[in-house]
Amino acid sequence: MDADRIVALVTAGGIELTDRRRNASNDGWSLSFANGATVEVGDDGSARIGGKGAKAVARLLDPPAAPRNA
Amino acid sequence: MKRSCGLALISSTLALCAAAPVSASAAQPGDPPDGISKIETVVVIFAENRAFDNLYGHFPGAEGIDKASPESLQQRDRDGSVLSELPPVWDGLTAKGVTPPVTQAMTEHLPNAPFTVNDAKGFNVPLNVITHDLWHRYYQNQMQINGGKNDMFVAWGDSGAMPMSNWDTSKGDMWAVAQKYVLADHFFMGGFGGSFFNHQWLICACAPYYADADKNPAKPSIAVTDASGTALKVADNSPKSARDGIPKFVSDGNLTPDFYAVNTMQPPYQPSGNDPAPGGDPRLADPGKPTTLPPQTEPTIGDMLSLKHVSWAWYSGAWQYTLEHGNHTPIPNFQYHHQPFNYYANFAPGTEARHEHLRDAGLGGVSFIQAIDDGVLPQVSFYKPQGNLNEHSGYADIQAGDHHIADVVAHLEKSPQWPHMLVVVTYDENGGIWDHVAPPKGDRWGPGTRIPAIIISPFAKHGYVDHTPYDTTSILRFITERFELPVLHGIVVRDKAVAAHGEPPLGDLTGGLDLN
Structure with a gap:
């Protein structure tokens, strides 16, 4: 996924x-989102996926299905 | 428009006041509207991301979609030509996880016109379903408005046909409230773009500033604009047509080239999307993160109210829950950038002002509702519903917020403070959604797209549609006049800019009231 x-x-x-x-x-790329999530x-x-909002972002991405370093 | 001048900070305003002849028997320019002191309690409820036509486009007596010219109903492609049809809603109209979904394929070949999402003969998506979010950003909003023609919402959006969506909300709770009281049908968002910026306009009428942004980690967040300074520079690899995909820009950042923060930045204090610095003060966000905005120092309406010893509070849904337990989705889905006072040094952790004025509204607003029922609201209250109750596309539906806000209004109507209360229910911004009415020409920062606003009070002109031009700063105008506050600089600039363009002055909400 790009x-x-x-x-x-x-x-x-x-x-x-x-x-x-x-x-x-x-x-x-390093991405940051308003809920505090970051995606490398x-x-x-x-x-x-990391940061405060990692779980919410992970749910929206399929795959990956779960945060890997939250 | 009338304006308090007793303590105006701006020298030109002071001069006008001094020059005005004084009469004890007749109202003078600059005097507060007659009877304004009958309002003793002001409540502002700030929902999320809906354009006027999106919710109230078919409200009787209002300037809705039915009154739009054929030209204003059509969207143009990026080259200025009229689109033969709308592009599909990229990735589908419904949010991830919604069943049954409205897929991208199902949105192919829509006519170039507004469409109603809950139309039984169309997509038939009910009001309790979450739909695709849309870009709602500072420069894109200006590009979409296109000088008032409002014909580039699809071209400069990221969601295909989605900006042309609207809903039949005539069975909604707040529709009934609007019918009972006043619907303002020329109320515009104070600033172009998104929630972060428009919350700043609600409390400060100003653009936050990031000093020396080109010398720190925020540098890549500086936007690159074209020669106009009001539009982003389009990238060479951007799809030429809206039918071919989402536009690309050279740099679609949060900061203007002269370092004003116009798109979402994180608060410098917790609760913030950014964690504390390792080993740092746990009450702060890491200042080294490129998205952490440095503490702001411009005067806010809160400072002005405190200066005049007027009681006030910002009630935030799930504030304390988030501080104690962290954020959770889908409930309460607290939104860090919807807490504007949390960006200001005057309300930093540890200050008395923060303790006194930044209050927890509780989960689902229960603490705020308790204060309403007990009749202990301060003279001015701002209420921000938690995320799942704010009506924002992408993570909230309309119905839940509509029910919640109507419930709050019902409690307000029964409050011991109701006989002298003014309630304004409005939205922070349009959420990237099309509206057909041209915003007034103002200053560099706004006004932006038209949004709904409902004026509720025992003094409201019941069953009335108010056509007075307003923007978000009209709320500040009312508060300023009622409590004889110093006028925030941004309001002075806005008024001068609107006048310079030959536009009628922006009102102070009293057009919806009968105070005599």
């Missing part, structure tokens, strides 16, 4: 994107 797809699915659920930037290692999206399609 960053655009994740943003589309999460924002459709009423959780606004608050920050999007390339990560420090320049191999993916690799250019290889991997995704790690």
